[in-house]
Amino acid sequence: MNLNEYLNQLSYVKTLEELWDAHCKQMAKYGFERLLYGYTRYRTETSLGDPEDFVILTNHCKEYMDGFLRDGLYFHAPMLKWALNNEGAASWRMISDMVSSGTMTKEERKVFEFNKSKGISVGYTISFNSVSMRSKGAISLAALNRSQEEIDTMWAEHGDNILLMNNVAHLKILTLPYNTPNRALTKRQREALEWVGDGKTTQDIALLMGLTSATVEKHLRLAREALSVETTAQAVLKASLQNQMFVMEA
Template sequence: MSRILHLEALTNAQSIEELWDMHCRKMEEYGFDRLLYGFTRYRTTNGLGDPEDFVVLTNHSPEYTDVFMGQGLYFHAPMVKWALEHEGAASWRIALDMLSTGTMTESERRVVDFNRSMGVTAGYSVSFKSISPRTKGAIALTARKGLSQDEVDATWERFGHEIMVMNNIVHLKIMTLPYAGPGRGLTKRQREALQWVGDGKTTQDIATIMGLTSATIEKHLRLAREALNVDTTAQAVLKAAFQNQMFVVEA
């Protein structure tokens, strides 16, 4: 598939699963066989917000993600710190230089040691332009085992521009597609009830429109709040909108 046809296919993807599968296969052609994408809308001065609210996409093994993400190692990863402070692309040589010059903290060193044990030793990180101070997105492109950072840097020298364009398009496309995280999607009824709340309807109005009782509408809204892990229905409407779960066209 030509580059233009591939970009067209990315922009026409109808789901995050379809988009991510295409992107993983394309990045593997450049030698990056393991990807880890993360995005948050809830960044604060002290952190990245609740991990349950992250958009996280990866084809790493569970053995890797259960520790790197599940145990919070990502927060101490040198290239994650770089991504939070910069925009653009960076070689993982940054981490190698920190290690060789003794400027790496003990917590950062533990992350590097774990990555080495899992064959995560060479690659590139891309930090996307933020649309607000509270948002941040980045992707780590891990080179296949056996490739050195010198080889990865040589690949980037030749193809870096087109790799950046593809990753930027994927990032922007993800922002338009529904994403709820594992087990946190809304049912059709919950989504419909929230949509009517967003349109300014009262519980009784929604009950009449949907042909249900007010008690049933309240139940749908309560379950929607629980699924989205928020306290109020207004927060649920806002969060569902952020996750593109509002006004979804059913297949």
């Protein structure tokens, strides 16, 4: 697909699965076979928030993701550090420059060696514009069996279009429902939270849902537990940020 065709397709997708499948196929046409998208709304000065709350989309294998994400290597990744302090696109050539200049920390070197062992050493990172101090999104585009020089040459010709496609994909992702298995709400939990967000009391909600007040309280408690928050107001906010509120049923 050309640029216009792809952007038109993105504008009509209704699920993350559909979007991600299309995006992986489109990026592969430019030589980027492995993608890793990440977004957090809970960044602080010393943390990116609970990994359970990250929006993570990838076509990397489970073995790679277990090492990079679950084992915490991501936190010391040189390109992630760059993304947290910059916006736009950057070549992974800067990693080889760090190796050559001897400026890598021990932790960064560990990430570099891990990625190298998995064939993830050539590519680009895109850091998206942040809408608040606590939010940050980025995507890594890894090329397999190519040199950084080849990818840099390709980027010189197509980089503007690739950057645009990724920026639009990122903005679309922010509008679509996303939850991890541990954060997913049931239909009843979501409905109860929606009525709370509409200003209804527990008694009101019980009447509207045809339940007892105790059952409504149970749904709200389970929603708080699922979202890992302490108050119902926090649950409403978090569910809303994850686009789990007022979703259209299939």
